[in-house]
Amino acid sequence: MTIFSRLTDIIHSNINSLLDKAEDPEKMIRLMIQEMEDTLVEVRSTAVRAIADKKEMTRRLETLDASAAEWQLKAEFALSKNREDLAKGALIAKNKLVGQANGLRAGLEDVEDSLNKYNNDLGQLQSKLDEAKTKRKSIEIRMKTAQKRVKIRQTLHDGRVDDAMERYSVLERRIDELEADAEAFSLGKQRTLDEEFVELAAENAIVDELEQMKAKLAEKQGKS
Known part of the structure; x- marks a missing residue:
């Protein structure tokens, strides 16, 4: 041409x-x-x-x-x-x-x-x-x-995110159970000062773990 x-x-x-x-x-x-x-x-x-x-x-x-x-x-x-x-x-x-x-x-x-x-x-x-x-x-x-x-959609359907959310739900369930146990244990019973401190420490440890998981999950979603 x-x-x-x-x-x-x-x-x-x-x-x-x-x-x-x-x-x-x-x-x-x-x-x-x-x-x-x-x-x-x-x-x-x-x-x-x-x-x-x-x-x-x-x-x-x-x-x-x-x-x-x-x-x-x-x-x-x-x-x-x-x-x-x-x-x-x-x-x-x-x-x-x-x-x-x-x-x-x-x-x-x-x-x-x-x-x-x-x-x-x-x-x-x-x-x-x-x-x-x-x-x-x-x-x-x-x-x-x-x-x-496409990358965002892939991230939303990533199994790792689903696993993290599942672990998050399990941990929340554990907290609910611990709180229920504590409430049931204290029914009709006056707690001692030592028992209250033990309960507070256990609850604080669970809350710390939960916050760490939240931070990791937020970091993953931010990178994606």
Whole structure:
């Protein structure tokens, strides 16, 4: 495919439509950007050569016009001296140069038309490239968001979290049972000061263990 065919395809492409049909939009947009950047370099290189051609043709045209004008003056001078033969020769030389200049001038117009087209195409291509880069950024953000959501869901369904919650429930049940035992033991009986301190220490140990488990569970969930 030539540079002009690729350029036309890119300029008239619908990026959203292409991405919707792609199995891997992230890869697709990356390849599209690479293709656009490569085409942009090629078009600019072609434009640079055209600019160089224009400058060379312009210099050549100026030389031809100057030479033709010089022969015109010679023809007029010869005619003023009644040398029609020399005047005729000068006009023949002038007309030859004018013909070359006219042909070169037509070629110069073609080059200028091409440069105008390159300038227009480069503008459209750059616009498409900017659009594609914006789309790539959007796709990257959406991809990262989706990956985070998947990770969160995996964490929520992780067996380790369920096990921790189960142990947490068991420990709470133990506390309930201890408190029930303590209440049942004290029914109809006045507790001694030593018994109250023993009960307080046991209850405090259970509460400490429970708080440690809560902290570990919160730390795991925070990392995920």
